[in-house]
Amino acid sequence: MEWYRILGSIITLIGSIFLFLGALGVFRMPDLYNRMQAGTKATTLGTILTLLGIGICHYEWIGQILVIIMFIALTNPISSHALARAAHFKGIPLTKGSVADKLKEKESTEVEVD
Amino acid sequence: MANLPEILLQISTYFVSAGIILATLRLIIGPSMADRVVALDTFTVISISLITLIACMSERVIFLDVGMVYAILSFIGVVAVARYLEGGL
Amino acid sequence: MDRIIKVIFSTGILTLFYFIWTGTTDLYNILIIAFIALVISIIYNRSLFKPMLSPKKWIYSIWYVIFLFIEIIKANFDVARRVVSPKIPINPGIVTVKTKLKSAMGRMILANSITLTPGTLTVDIDEDILYIHWIDVTNIDEKTATEKIVANFEKYLEVIFG
Structure with missing residues (x-):
């Protein structure tokens, strides 16, 4: 009985469910920032678990898979941060019913000083 | 019971594909440019998992190199588009 | 040298x-x-990044990675709960927090960790002030937000990059 293959495929299945939920969040959430929250967190853990499961199934690939996991875990938050910053700079508004926007206050005071 | 791992991997492929379809829908309907880029980012990260699943099912290690290059290109592309939106490019 | x-x-x-x-x-x-x-x-x-030679920093780094992984799992169940409920329960806003970290590398790690933990996303950094999009704002006061969001990470990062 190849128990490690079953373990790996179960981990992969859990990861793919998280990936699906992340994409569902990107589809359903009302504005860009909330979408990005769902997208970044769920896809990071989903990718880590999916790749790790495959690495357990095919244990001779584990080195390459760990390199891809490290790359994804390091770059995914950076790209989402760059996008969020650019979108706020562009003036994309928060959804209706948002509580506060401190960054907007800062940007407007800076304009007044100029 | 012998092919339980194959069945589970196939179910995961369906979940991942459904996620890609949802991200594509957001890519089509997203009202602004930035929304589309967020959808594209999600799309590419999910695609890396799909590429790795294909590598596992067809037992060919070369697809992992494809996935790594895809990850690097998607990161550089998203950062470049973000710089472009800010006007720094 | x-x-x-x-x-x-x-x-x-x-x-x-x-x-x-x-x-x-x-x-x-x-x-x-x-x-x-x-x-x-x-x-x-x-x-380039300076290699860390003291064993205490290495031990804290390993603890930090484990702590971060647990936080990521919590964040994912939080996202899953919000996404599948029929009326999405959110109360979003952008708040400010202040960090005590001095080094650029430490601030980058802190910002990335905040992005991966439950309900928070770093939007901008301005010196020691971080602008954070919070999906469920409970308090817009800076001190309370700092206590809730960054205090746990700073405990480790102050030792690692201090």
Whole structure:
């Protein structure tokens, strides 16, 4: 009985469910920032678990898979941060019913000083 | 019971594909440019998992190199588009 | 002298990654890659990371990675709960927090960790003030938000980068 293959495929299945939920969040959430929250967190853990499961199934690939996991875990938050910053700079508004926007206050005071 | 791992991997492929379809829908309907880029980012990260699943099912290690290059290109592309939106490019 | 140590450390790391990726045992191949890694390290010698030599920092780094992984799992169940409920329960807003960390590397790690933890996303950094999109704002006061969002990470990061 190849128990490690079953373990790996179960981990992969859990990861793919998280990936699906992340994409569902990107589809359903009302504005860009909330979408990005769902997208970044769920896809990071989903990718880590999916790749790790495959690495357990095919244990001779584990080195390459760990390199891809490290790359994804390091770059995914950076790209989402760059996008969020650019979108706020562009003036994309928060959804209706948002509580506060401190960054907007800062940007407007800076304009007044100029 | 012998092919339980194959069945589970196939179910995961369906979940991942459904996620890609949802991200594509957001890519089509997203009202602004930035929304589309967020959808594209999600799309590419999910695609890396799909590429790795294909590598596992067809037992060919070369697809992992494809996935790594895809990850690097998607990161550089998203950062470049973000710089472009800010006007720094 | 400091810079030479950084360049050698970075060359070693890059060569190690090549070795892990290809699994090659050909010595000639590895020597060529080491040379290319050395050239890359010399070109980027201004922005390299100093190797951490004290064992206390290593232990704290390992604890930090474990702590971060637990936080990521919590964040994912939080996202899953919000996404599948029919009326999405959110109360979003952008708040400010203040960090005590001084080094640029520490601030970058802190911002990335905040992005991966439950309900928060770093939007902008301005010196020691971080602008954070919070999916469920309970309090817009800066002190309370700092206590809730960054205090747990700073405990570890102050030792690692302090």
